[in-house]
Amino acid sequence: SQITIPILSGDEVNAILILETNQEPRFSLSDWDFARRLAENAGIAISNAQLYAELTRADESKSEFMAFAAHELKNPLTPIKGYAEMMLKGATGELTDQQKQIMHVLRTNAERMQTIINDLRDIARMDARQFRIELSPIDIYNVVIETLRPFMQQLEEKGQTIVNNVPEGLPLIIGDATRLIQVMTxxxxxxxxxxxxxxxxxxxxxxxxxxxxxxxxxxKNVMYISVADNGIGMSEEDLQKIFRERYFRSSNRAAQDQPGTGLGMMITQHIIELHNGEIWVESKLGEGSNFQFVIPLAVEEGGDTPETSPDAATEPASD
Structure with missing residues (x-):
């Protein structure tokens, strides 16, 4: 006897289940019912596998497009930003106040676009599992100084104060300096x-x-680092989403007025985790936020004693 049942995916026949036997007793109704349920489950499994394959292809295409778009947008942006900076420095002659204002707006928007492009490129690398870091012993003091350097004028214009409680001579950490500057930035x-x-x-x-x-x-044996402010803070709802949700935007109206991709914190968390560290935030609405993370200290070869950075004679002075 024989049982023949189509394996369906929606209304489409994907395969046929055939059961045969030359022995007695012949297939019973219960055998047929079992085969029918088996075919139904097989159809569901095949449909799910096909959907997963389609999603994977779509995700790969999206990542490839994001990487391509970031690359193509970056090429024309570099000279735009460069020429704006040259003109602000007087390379083409003295600018009027109105021309300086226009160049400042141009440079600011070019820098904003650069951040968006970098975020898109990093997310594409994360999706493709091609995000890499290069670890070596580094000085967290230098990371902080290099982070703050581009901010000093903006902070001064806004009347904000930076309190840098990072002393020279701290033990070295093991990390990627460029990526940690990105985190701190x-x-x-x-x-x-x-x-x-x-x-x-x-x-x-x-x-x-x-x-x-x-x-x-x-x-064990880590550097604790924090960046605290007394700004608008975050709600409990936002705290649950900030590291988990791609393109995260705060529910706070004051925060929504600020530009950004909503990708920065997800990328930041990924970088810290690649360093075998951990990041978290404590915040209260209307009282400010304190972003904190830990990353491993560098240790001397064959020992457990953290290496210490050399005295600051060769390090750049704080702005």
């Missing part, structure tokens, strides 16, 4: 944007032999 930029004129932004770093984060994770 994201955090300082957020503090700057979401804090009112005249407010204070405080940066702190200290080594910890043992540190337990609010998530309950225990980290």
């Amino acid at each position: 994201n955090l300082v930029s957020n503090a700057y944007k979401y804090s009112p004129p005249g407010s204070t932004i405080t940066i702190t770093a200290r080594p910890e032999t043992s540190y337990r984060t609010p998530n309950g994770n225990l980290h």
Whole structure:
């Protein structure tokens, strides 16, 4: 006897289930019912596999497009920003006040577009699992100084104060300097944007032999780093989403007025996790935010003693 049942995906026949036997007894109604249910489940499994394959292809196409778009947008943007900076420095002669204002707007928007392009490129790399970091012993003091340098004029114009509690001579950390500057830039930029004129932004770093984060994770021999502000703060709802939701935008109207892709914190978290670290935020609406993270200290080869950065004679002075 034989049982033949089509395996359907919607209204389409994907396959045929055939059961045969030459032995007695012949197939019963219960055998037929079992085969029917087997065919139904097989149809569902095949449909799900096809949908997953289509989603994977779509996701790959999206990542490829984002990487391509970021690359193509970056090429014309570089000379636009460069020429604006040259003109502001007087390379083409003295500018009138109105011309200077136009060039400042042009440069500011070029820098904003550069940030968007970089975020899109990084997200595409994350999706393609091609996001890489290069680890080496580095000085967190230098990371902070290089982060703050481009912000000093903006902070001064807004009347904001930076309190840099990162001393020279701290133990070295193991990390990617460029990526950690990106992390600190994201955090300082957020503090700057979401804090009112005249407010204070405080940066702190200290080594910890043992540190337990609010998530309950225990980290040994790490550098604790924080960027705190007394700005608009975040709601409990936003705190649940900020590191989890792509293109995150705060529900706070004051925050929505600020430009941004909503990708920065997801990228920041990814970078910290690639360093075997952890990032979190404490915040209250109307009282400010404190972004904190820990990353491993560098240790001497064959030992457990953290390496210490050399004295600051060769390091750039704080702005």
